[in-house]
Amino acid sequence: MPEPRATPAPVTLEEVARVAGVSRATVSRVVNGVSTVDEELRELVTRAIVATGYTPNRAARSLVTRRAGAIGLVLPDEGRMLGDPYFGRVVSGVMDVTQPLGVQLVLTSAGTGTHQQVVSDLRQGRLDGVILIHTHAADPLPKLLIDNNLPVVLAARPVRPTPITYVDVNQLAGATLAAHHLADRGCYRVATITGPVSTTAAQDRLKGFRTTMADRGYPDVVAVEADFTHEGGATAMEELLVKCPDVDGVFIASDLMAHGALPVLRKHGLHVPDDVAVVGFDDSSPALACDPPLTTVRQPVEDMAAEMARLLLGRIERPDRPVSAVVFEPTLVVRQSA
Amino acid sequence: MPEPRATPAPVTLEEVARVAGVSRATVSRVVNGVSTVDEELRELVTRAIVATGYTPNRAARSLVTRRAGAIGLVLPDEGRMLGDPYFGRVVSGVMDVTQPLGVQLVLTSAGTGTHQQVVSDLRQGRLDGVILIHTHAADPLPKLLIDNNLPVVLAARPVRPTPITYVDVNQLAGATLAAHHLADRGCYRVATITGPVSTTAAQDRLKGFRTTMADRGYPDVVAVEADFTHEGGATAMEELLVKCPDVDGVFIASDLMAHGALPVLRKHGLHVPDDVAVVGFDDSSPALACDPPLTTVRQPVEDMAAEMARLLLGRIERPDRPVSAVVFEPTLVVRQSA
């Protein structure tokens, strides 16, 4: 009688070994590409693998190798990240390196209660390491992970100097690029809209901008803090126009915020770039969606994300490898907003 | 002498059992919440677990339970998805249900060569099931998975009627909403910009729009196909204005495309909504970023994604559970573009 279509019995090493007439160890060697296997046997085993449709069981392998073959991407809890094109770029860059290696990418959102989850996942061996995105100053997770000696890479310079591996863009240099561009244009009164100053990215961009501007003879730069969102950018621009009605040049610390801010300028009858010149930061999709297209500081997010993945995988491979920091150089992309 | 700070030896069931003075089996029962354990022993074991800082090893558990405790989210290969706010909304909705359950969410991008990877991950037991996003007509993956009897949920109605579980929004109803709104406004000449017609979402929105428009006395509705991207929307609008210069009402099948199309209208000196009324689809962040804010058909993406996760988890739990389809109703969100 016909079997009630059940899940086919999974093929094991044992069975392949039987079919090929060798031991499990030999099959294992072939599967793992160990070079010390007789060419003839290898051939034989390979055929048996194909014939049986064998697929190795990861759990069994993990149990003995103590490797999960998976890394985590930890997002900030606020959830705002998911609406930012930055998120997709990071995912894309990370997957470019993990996918070909067969390493799984696990998404986790941080946040109260989830920290333990992350640490637990690491300790349970479900995750070999994690990439931490945009943790803010108060976040205890980085320290928690370092103290537990778990492989971790940060997507930004840590708030306090910490023996931790991270990848970042040279924020200061980026802000400097923006500052010079605005100064070169002959702006009279410049200002900036920053990200949350609890992040080093926002701090550095602000500092770099102010420093360079001071050098160029603009001692007073008004700054309004926002939250890296579209809406936040709009609100901040309204506020800025009140605080500083004669502004004619503004550096906005993310393209998404700039995209929110531009319509506010137009609403107030201000033309970009003639009345107010605007420089953004990121060079992500909103920059092109802006009207006019946004002049912005480009950070190579995909490349940076790929580098994070590589560094993490490297650390997992050899935990004794020293921590390191890789800093990418930003470039100015001139379009029409400034 | 002080130990060279090494990774602390992981605590096992064995050790907890020793500390509590019971057998491994009992500890296992306590950990898994089996009810037939003496209250006193349970208490004892619980204390031992805390004292030792025990965390169960997932690989060992998976090996015997044959459950990975992880599901996959498979994205279309084109990569365009990563730039779409839709992506973040899906992730958000799925994580809302997986995170509290301790189920891992693994990101995978489909694409040549990756299909095998996905099937393989499933068969290796690395993934208990997958959610497939926006697969297009020609994609062989859904069939591959069904044939292998693997748990899968689709994020849209399958192209051909297939015994598969899926979640969708009532596309026809959504398009009908848009059509009536434009007709009620008294538009004279209406048109539409569609998504890739290889997707059922695009097909249904087009069909629903045309059908309803015909009912309302507009037999000829010009349609231009685009790709659901910002840029594609802009290009399509240019094309549409050539094909149909007197258009005064257009249904654009995604907010992202609408966001790209609006500036084109303005560039041509056309005012929205006075000269041309525009209705979008999605109600995602670009709708609010539009100028003027976009009137659009809202689909509850987060809820839909959460439902997909629930359905998938249900199927994993009981594979014999019959396939099902859950269809959400869209609503019209009226703002200023129409």
Add this chain to the structure above:
DNA sequence: ATGAAAGCGCTAACAG
């Protein structure tokens, strides 16, 4: 209600 014992499928010494 609890413990003993048998694996889950795989890798990694260690012999040979």
Add this chain to the structure above:
DNA sequence: CTGTTAGCGCTTTCAT
């Protein structure tokens, strides 16, 4: 170069 053997840490009958 290959096979034998001993687990990895956990769940799960099966006795008791």
